Amino acid sequence: MNIPALLFAAILAFATVLPASGPAQAAPVWQAIWTTPLQSVPDLANPPGLYAKPEVAGRTVRQILYPDLDGREARLHLSNRYGSQPLVVERATLARSDGAGGLTAGKIAAVTFGGRAGLTLPPGAEADSDPIALPVVRDRALAVSLTLGPRQTMQAWHRIANRVNFISIPGDHAATASAADFRGRTTHYAWITQLSVPSTGTGSLVAIGDSITDGLRSTFGARHSWPEDLARRAAAEGLPPLAVLNAGISGNRLLSDSPCYGERLIGRFDHDAAMLPGVRAVILLIGINDIDFAATPPRRGLDCDAPHTQVAANDLIDGYKRVIEDAHRRGLRIFGGTLTPAALPPAREALRESVNQWIRHGGGFDGVVDFDAALRDPRHPARLLPAYNSGDGIHPSDAGYAAMAKAVPLTRLRDILSHP
The missing domain is CATH 2.60.120 (Jelly Rolls)
Structure with a gap:
């Protein structure tokens, strides 16, 4: 008896009765x-x-x-x-x-x-x-x-x-x-x-920052934060749909935690932005509260602005560099948003201008979104243009948030998001 031949025939017969298996179903990205x-x-x-x-x-x-x-x-x-x-x-x-x-x-x-x-x-x-x-x-x-x-x-x-x-x-x-x-x-x-779907092939953009990214003082329920306006702008201009993820927290700071306003951005950046599935680019707008809360008076009971930490331009710049390094380590492009006018007193306004000078010309970011230029009153550059002022001198109106969305270099972002 030819055992190897019989064994081969048995294996062949067994294989013919098994259904052909298709390719393994890959888990969605x-x-x-x-x-x-x-x-x-x-x-x-x-x-x-x-x-x-x-x-x-x-x-x-x-x-x-x-x-x-x-x-x-x-x-x-x-x-x-x-x-x-x-x-x-x-x-x-x-x-x-x-x-x-x-x-x-x-x-x-x-x-x-x-x-x-x-x-x-x-x-x-x-x-x-x-x-x-x-x-x-x-x-x-x-x-x-x-x-x-x-x-x-x-x-x-x-x-x-x-x-x-x-x-x-x-x-x-x-x-x-x-x-x-x-x-x-x-x-x-x-x-x-988070809400996620199987990848479309085009990456998502994260907008991370404070109340001006959160959309504070825009019309309630109308979805007029600048990230929402940016997503609508992409659709209106006939570009492929764009996912703009809003990671803003009102009152948030770059360098200091708050009992009310969340973990400092340099601490939460990886979790709230860089590690979101499918993200390829970030727009960072943060720092005005670091500048301003140093001068707010302490409150009894719940002091949301504590700690009232004094910051210098180099403190904020060092914080930006940390976030940029984190973004690049994750393979992300990061755009710096200039700090918007807030009617600050002279010393704090000088600090804002110094920080904006570095954001524009320091070479740390992969690109700049000049929100300051988009919103300022040309006759009074430390102030919002009246049409863009929600009424408190700090937060934009709906028209101001739309102007911020218009300031984003959308075509360049689309290239980045489509070609990792």
Whole structure:
């Protein structure tokens, strides 16, 4: 008996009855198309009204997101980065939103984490959801509904969402389409820090900074921060859709942490910008609060501007260099935004001008976005042009934010984002 021949024949016969296997399905490469950074909630027994935590225990919190790109499916990222207690999510859904607390007709997609409906995140932990079988359409509102554990509190938030999110009456209302059970209102985001879709091939842009990137004092609910205006500008000019991720935090500083305004930018840059999936470029606008808060008087109780650190131009420049180094280490291009007029007294105005001189001509950044030139009054360069002033002398109006978006070298950015 020819054993090798019989063995070969048996192997051949066995192979013919197995179905031909196709190529392995590659896991998607994800790209962030919406983000918001978190900041700690001041832990006080009797906080001022602006810092009072909404009641969320055993309720469903419904948050409204506007994606910048289309996608055949989606993924959420949840964070307990600044929490001191576990984050317990009992159920989560993703659906199309009517923008006012209710869901539009259509699919309400269950969100799972490792195949499970619930999620418990220890303090400091974060997690991605499983892929969610719900197509995402650019600029169409989505509702993320999280039913929280019976002892859950809000320990971190993005305090100024500049739009309304919704809190239900007690119970699990994650799959409830009607807004009737969502009687609570909040102007915060919480827990959700990213929405991603499979990569489009064109990278995302992160705008990171303080309240002027956050969009403070733009028309409430109208989505007129300069990053949102920039995404609309790209569409209006017939360019491919652009994901502009807003990582601004109102009150944030480059060099100092705050009890209210979040971790200093040099500390949060990697997490909130450089490590977002699919990011290829950054626009940095930060420093005016470092200059200004040194002179604000200390407050009793909750002093959000503490520490009142004096800074010199070289302090800020050294901070920019650290961020630039971090960006380049991650393979990102980084553009420096000049500090905008803020009607500062002479000594602080001289500091702002000195910093802007380095941003424009110091050679550290890969490019410059001259927001100062776009917004200043030619007759009074230390001040905003009246048409661009929201009324406080510091924050732009809607027209001012549109002018900032127009100042961004969009064609150059598109080249960078399309050719890593």
